[in-house]
Amino acid sequence: MHTDVNALFENLWDNYLSVTPSAVKVHELLGSTQKDDVINDHIALRTFNHEKIGLEKLAAHFLAVGYKECGEYHFEAKKLYAKHFEHSDPKQPKVFISELLVEQCSEELQAIVNDMVEQIDEDAVTADNFLYSGTHWQVSSDTYKKLLAESEYAAWMSAWGYRANHFTVSINELAKFDDIEGVNQALKDAGFALNTSGGEIKGSPEVLLEQSSTLADDSEVEFSDGVVAVPSCFYEFALRYAKPDGELYTGFVAASADKIFESTNAR
Numbered sequence: 001m002h003t004d005v006n007a008l009f010e011n012l013w014d015n016y017l018s019v020t021p022s023a024v025k026v027h028e029l030l031g032s033t034q035k036d037d038v039i040n041d042h043i044a045l046r047t048f049n050h051e052k053i054g055l056e057k058l059a060a061h062f063l064a065v066g067y068k069e070c071g072e073y074h075f076e077a078k079k080l081y082a083k084h085f086e087h088s089d090p091k092q093p094k095v096f097i098s099e100l101l102v103e104q105c106s107e108e109l110q111a112i113v114n115d116m117v118e119q120i121d122e123d124a125v126t127a128d129n130f131l132y133s134g135t136h137w138q139v140s141s142d143t144y145k146k147l148l149a150e151s152e153y154a155a156w157m158s159a160w161g162y163r164a165n166h167f168t169v170s171i172n173e174l175a176k177f178d179d180i181e182g183v184n185q186a187l188k189d190a191g192f193a194l195n196t197s198g199g200e201i202k203g204s205p206e207v208l209l210e211q212s213s214t215l216a217d218d219s220e221v222e223f224s225d226g227v228v229a230v231p232s233c234f235y236e237f238a239l240r241y242a243k244p245d246g247e248l249y250t251g252f253v254a255a256s257a258d259k260i261f262e263s264t265n266a267r
Contacts, residue, residue, distance in 0.1 A: 135161035
C-alpha cells in the first residue's frame with residue numbers, strides 16, 4: 001500500500017483523467033493560470049460488499065496514509081452502504097467509499113458479481129495500485145446491459161472497476177466563483193450537461209452542503225464481445241457552509257449523494 005498520500009492521489013487523478021477528458025476542460029474553465037487553484041473536496045470509489053473487496057478493503061489503503069473513518073450512510077433504494085473518511089491534514093481530500101449490498105439483489109446479479117470477484121487475485125487488493133487498477137475481469141456488453149437493467153452501480157463497476165468514480169471541485173476554494181449557481185451557469189455556458197436528478201443543485205445552506213455535477217463522459221470499454229462507449233466518470237462541485245461553531249461542515253448528505261450517484265446514468 002502507498003505510504004505517501006500525495007502520490008496516491010496523483011495516481012488516482014491520472015487514472016481518472018484517462019477516461020474523463022472533460023475534467024481538463026473543467027479545470028481550465030473554473031481555475032486560473034495557477035496549477036493548484038482548483039482544490040479537490042473529495043473523491044468517491046465504488047465496490048461490492050464481498051469480503052474479498054468490500055468497503056473496508058478499499059478503506060485500508062486510505063487508513064494507511066493517515067485517514068480516519070468519520071461517517072456512515074445508507075441508500076436503501078439503491079441497495080448501497082457507504083462511509084466517508086477524512087485525513088488528519090484538512091487540506092487533503094475527503095474520501096467517500098460505497099458498496100453494493102449484493103445479497104439484496106437478484107440471483108442473476110449475484111452470480112455475475114461473484115464470477116467477477118473470483119477473478120481478482122487476492123494479492124491485487126493490497127497492492128499499491130489497487131484503487132486505480134480498473135477491472136480485473138471481462139464481461140460481455142450483454143452482461144453489462146443485464147446489470148444495467150437492475151443496478152446502474154453494478155453495471156458501472158463491471159465496466160470500470162477500481163478507480164475514482166469522481167473528483168470534486170471545492171467551490172469554497174475557487175478564486176473566480178463564490179456560489180454554486182455561478183459555477184453551474186459557467187459549466188452550462190461552456191456546453192457541459194449537468195445532472196438534474198433532484199434538481200441541478202442538491203442540498204441547501206440549511207444542510208450545510210450544496211452539490212452539483214456534470215453527467216459522466218462516455219468512454220470506450222473493451223467488453224469481451226467488442227468495444228462500446230458507456231458512461232465513465234464525472235466531475236462534482238461542492239460548496240460547504242459553516243456549522244454553528246464556525247468550522248466548515250465536512251460530512252455528506254445522504255439525500256443529495258443519492259442523486260449524485262445518478263451522474264453515471266446513461267443519457
